[in-house]
Amino acid sequence: MPGSPDSAVTRRAFVVGAAAAAGSAALAGPLAGAASAAGFGWSDDGSHYVVDTGADLVFKVGKTNGDLTSLVYKGTEYQGYGGKNSHIESGLGSSTVGIRQSGATILVSVAHGTLRHYYAARSGENNVYLWTHKADSSVSATRYILRVKAGMFLNDQPDSYTYAPTTVEAADVFRKADGQTRSKHYARLRAIDYDYTGWSTGGVGLWIVRSNHEKASGGPFYRSLLRHQSADGGGLYEILYYGENQTEAERYGLQGPYVIAFTDGGAPSSALYHGMLTTPWADSLGLSGYVPDSGRGRVAGVGIAGRDTAYPYTVGLANAAAQYWSAARASDGWFSIPRVLPGTYTLTVYKGELAVHSTRVTVAAGATTALNTITIPASGDPSAARAIWRIGDWNGTPSGFKNADLMTYAHPSDVRAAPWTGNVVIGSGTETSAFPCYLWKDVNSGLLVHFRLTAAQAAAAHLLRIGVTTAFANGRPQVTVNDIWTSPIPSPPAQPTTRSLTVGSYRGNNHTFTYSVPASAWRTDTGRYNVLRIDVVSGSGTTGYLSAGTAIDAIDLLV
Template sequence: MSGSDSPRQVRRRTFVLGAAAGSAALAGPLAVPAAAASFGYTDDGANYVVDTGAALVFKVSKTTGDLTSLVHRGVEYQGYGGKNSHIESGLGSSTVRISQSGATILVSVTHGTLKHYYAARSGENNVYLWTHKADASVSATRYIVRVRAGRFLNDEPDSYTYTTSTIEASDVFAKPDGQTRSKHYSRLRVMDYDYVGWASGGVGLWMVRSNHEKASGGPFYRSLLRHQSADGGGLYEILYYGQNQTEEQRFGLQGPYVIAFTDGGAPSSALFSRNLTTPWADSLGISGYVGAGGRGRVAGVGITGRDPAYPYTVGLANAAAQYWGSARASDGWFSIAGVLPGTYTLTVHKSELAVYSTRVTVSAGATTTLNSIAVPSSNDPSNARAIWRVNDWTGTPSGFKNADLMTYAHPSDVRAAPWTGNVVIGSGGETSSFPCYLWKDVNSGLLVHFRLTAAQAAAAHTLRIGVTTAYANGRPQVVVNDTWTSPVPSPPTQPNTRSLTNGSYRGNNHTFTYSVPASAWLTDTSRYNVLRINVVSGSGAAAYLSAGTAIDALDLLE
């Protein structure tokens, strides 16, 4: 995009977030002919200058390992605010070396125990990156490609180009029309995308994510993917993100992830982590690198006991690595390849709710084949017989009021339906009228009205409330008919950072159970019983940063 584009033209620029399933390779092959004569590198004194022999030339600082220039077809894309593209906010003084092996150029950066790599292949408009973090002595949680202002612009949820009104911390903004914007509002879980970036004027610039085997949080984790402001844009590969995190940090080699230029289309699907093979990197000496021959596979012939209304995901995780794959809708067959040797916990998720787990051991060069997995009926709380139920048990607040909006907007957004309002069982709108989030300062004291038969009112019942995360230890305490009050439940383990206001409901699924005695119910079957749900906690701030929790489902069992 030229600097002469008018604001009206800028607002019409397009962008793409690449979905993990069904993404089409809209661009051409990875490479132009590999014999491109200009492939090679030079030294300009301050940087190593790498010419891929296609349409891409990039520079790496010889002193810091920063990416200082990213020129495609003669146009500079790198940099804003005087900043380079780099690990975290820049490593500082580092040892930087360069070498060429046939059709590959490798730049190696060493900073203490951290090692970072850039690789170029002859004739490709791609930069391949790896980051090896050995321990916590070096802060390295992301790689950010800083893109010059004016090259690509958008007015999507993860952009704050057209607004400067800060409504939370320094990273959530409100537009004059009441819509909210933040770099946190990606909409997507890790498993939902293969790449992120922008396209404009016949050029696409993308970050193609790695398989995240050394990241944390699992397939349903959300973190920032990109941002856009008046200063420029940023594309991220998050190596570890501590916000709303459910797992400890993993160490080792992360990658490859790829900076890819195209002629405006999506990056080639050959670059997607589930497809990408790098035999050309096997002998480069990348620290922690394990080629295809040193990895194994886990395959399952099927999963029985599934609810066909929901997708099922199979995850593998241990302290060193994580992987996942989708179970086939017809029979539950799954295959997870490229797994490092070791013993893993295998978890089957109905949507995002864990319903089965076991242990599997993976060996290099071998496939661990599992017989059909039978999910016990009792493992899915949806199978319990209920007098009434609001929403289904999926490990998500999906279906509740404002649930979809909350993955790409702040709760104060003008598009949100009112967070208050009571619920009547049997009205037909129980789920859509029940707010996905409850806060101590916003809508604590929500009322649920329901009738019981004489036989039901004569017996004690178990009430269940499932949550997916909590902020500031927010948890539900219940009152029935203003005559019976439950004890204050202990808070389960949840992330201790923002969640409900930055686009993520994903924490640790937990079910609160309340044993309600028969004496709490009304004996007049024509009258509604009233359940009050209060949010209790001694911590938190005010309004949407008061103690809160995200709801999965609630029911009253027979």
Template sequence: MSGSSNRPVRRRTFVLGSAAAAGSAALAGPLSNSASAAAFGYSDDGSNYVVDTGANLVFKVGKSNGDLTSLVYRGTEYQGYGGMNSHIESGLGSSTVTIRQSGSTILISVAYGTLRHYYAARSGENNIYLWTNKADTSVSATRYILRVKKGLFLNDEPDSYTYTNSTIEASDVFAKSDGQTRSKHFSKLRVMDYDYVGWSSGGVGLWMVRSNHEKASGGPFYRSLLRHQSADGGGLYEILYYGQNQTEAQRFGLQGPYVIAFTDGGAPSSSLFPGTLTTSWADSLGMSGYVGAGGRGRVAGVGITGRNTAFPYTVGLANSAAQYWGSARASDGYFSIGGVLPGTYTLTVYKGELAVYSTTTTVSAGGTTTLNSIAIPSSNDPGNASAIWRIGDWNGTPGGFKNADLMTYAHPSDVRAASWTGNVVIGNNETASFPCYMWKDVNSGLLVYFRLTAAQAAAAHTLRIGVTTAYANGRPQVTVNDAWTSAIPSPPTQPNTRSLTNGSYRGNNHTFTYNVPASVWKTDTSQYNVLRIDVVSGSGTTGFLSAGTAIDALDLLS
């Protein structure tokens, strides 16, 4: 299709939101537009249930399939593009759809096989609350997509694409004529980094406020697509389960609420955010799998010792049924995680994104499990080991390496990326010179130059290379001074989908160790020792889809 230069240009704002960004948005809260003369209630037009929230929002849900078929705010229709509605996955098909009003709440229930999906409206609010209960794998329901009409919120951000783009990978990664890349996968944010996603234009804000993700998978650091935008229209997503670069099995049960929220252009109210949203009004609605606040518990830790205070720490809870997380306080490591379903969980402490401590804890309904101070053993943090040299930080991410930040919102071929090739000299800006990713067909054979003292050269040493994920079983094999080559290491368990090319370095952190004999070192201390790192694998294709891996840190131990 031709370019869009003949299309009208609108002023617009692109927003991916956090609690901090919404701190001054009190007037955009749930009841901010309750002065309308419209009456709260619902009707039946034959094909749809029509809900008027009594504020500025009227929406319709199809009686035959549970699709959101209309979304009118202040008289403007926002729903739909390409003849498609908003719905779970790509639409459920023939479903049983019912509606009832309970005081100031209207609940629409959708039943499709074992799946239950719900829309709720509250009197005087410009919000739609959604829950989805996926009970098993018999139904494909891994996302809710809010489809938005074209031309309302155009933008040219990492997760957008335009008619001037050309496809460079699969059918979902594009390159603009200026060499910048775009894809719906390029959200940049981890789950823990955002509370809402959406757009603002012309005095209207349209947002998807995420749920607490207790039934999602991948943990606090997981990345997946959040929205997309083009001249054809846009989409806002709540991802219930996403298999791309996924590290965990799918969880089942009621997920929500997640909220479609309209505002006067500002951020959605923080009262809608996961962690602050309360839904006692939903306790008596009879939704399948619903557990109110009284049926949940809390875990609190008085502190964490053994931390490296240069890094943030996160505490995660996970079992096969649910996942939660919270930040540890920088001053003493105190943490509190509320709204937890009863059960026994694995508790993991992360330095950055690197697990450095694990235990189990049990949560009961209505109670608080208080944990004594957690002491992280020094040996649990690889960064505590004495090293002759170290490249990067042991924090479970490629942060600080060449191109690391860009790769969360761009393809490796992007014009903004520095060259993926080039050798590294210890003592000469080595971390920023070392590429965050290595591929068999792109930059395998990278050389690291370093000198040793006479005492260091007289002893054997352990070399460590930490990785955060791998594609097509890519893993490092090393050669020292062309005198010794390591065995090819076994591949660790990693996701089997794309990762490095669609904005995610997060997989399963793994450390490869190599015992380098003393006989291979240079005895002349003025000479450089040369470490060669090759990416090996029999899988993958070519270029940036050849076998590859993401680097966390590497060091030569004393």
């Protein structure tokens, strides 16, 4: 779902790198790192291992806890705020920390219980490569946070709350004096949309280049924290597992590399992007859970038939151990997913964000699993069903509905949001844009849809479908037609139990509610409007925008 018209430029220049945008400025130092740069090496100051990359970057790692305690680029310290260091989660505490040099690579290893964490430096590069191996739930490790000193990089973007002192919700959503809302949750982008996150002053850029999220959870369309900026400093994140609005169980194993990268102000080199980066130099480092490219396979498909060319298609692979995805080529649906761990996966084809086909594939090390043309069956895409009328389209997102373009980077109470109330008339030409993307029990429940039927249509029973993309507090739609017929209260589908609609995410489990409306519910006078009322029902939730709610994908009345 796109942001506001002016947000794309801001996002690319200052917030995160779009997956399609190539890095425009090369990093200092050769990424290949064949020869040792002058000054490359490490020392021990008693409390820290001090690593000099031989370029413009020197960093320190605490010998007792594995914290990144210093990050000096061109003589300026960037690390830390509020007396806190950069580290896994909120810091591991007492850990076993070691260091060794192997040719053009220096590796710092951190062991804490069953968790292993690594920092690597390559000679002549202004990068720090990180891996995190979480073996089980005995150690908390859901993120790596790079803490950055206050005043180094300034911004007033959705994920900033430097100038937003009024709390709107919990302790992490804020309102500025002009009514715009800010939160670290409002990152806008899905995992598939970005390669890096960070800031630039124009002369210095500091970035985290994300890993391939092989061991993360949530799939290609998942949103999680990317960065934040507040009065005390800033934070850049690599999320290992984020419980907010989560649809999958946590995966264990090695995640990485993800890269802390300094530049002269431009984007990080595209050679560091997860789809481009290769690390043969790490094959012999002994990283826990590390699988070299030679131990991986590939899945490739010659095309996808039955696509709606108005939408992008994505192919995903997932099992309990790993996840991967790739965009399908717009012209024919060709796709390729490289560097896949051996195993059997569910392959899912998504139209937009809606799953329209799935099958099973098996991947072997060193081999390509080649697939013939995949044909999406008519039953897989709800849009194929003939409808008397339809609001929106079936694509797994609220795209096109009222306020949908704002909700990934603002709170529903934001001054920029159009009123959440208001009824809809079929045939007006504004059915979708006038229909709110979200419905809440305490905000706009009871929304009315007006429509006419022909005599033949009014003489028959019809199926009404309401597709949703997620729900909060078990909010689900109950419908009433002409105050004559009311549907039973549907059972709530499985959905995430955390906040979603108010923290920038409409993504949960796509679900379709189907209602069998009898012919006796329709008006027989074809000159009069039929009236459909949609109420949100639930015994959970609180008030306002935290009352039970749901996000809309599409609504239609079938022939």
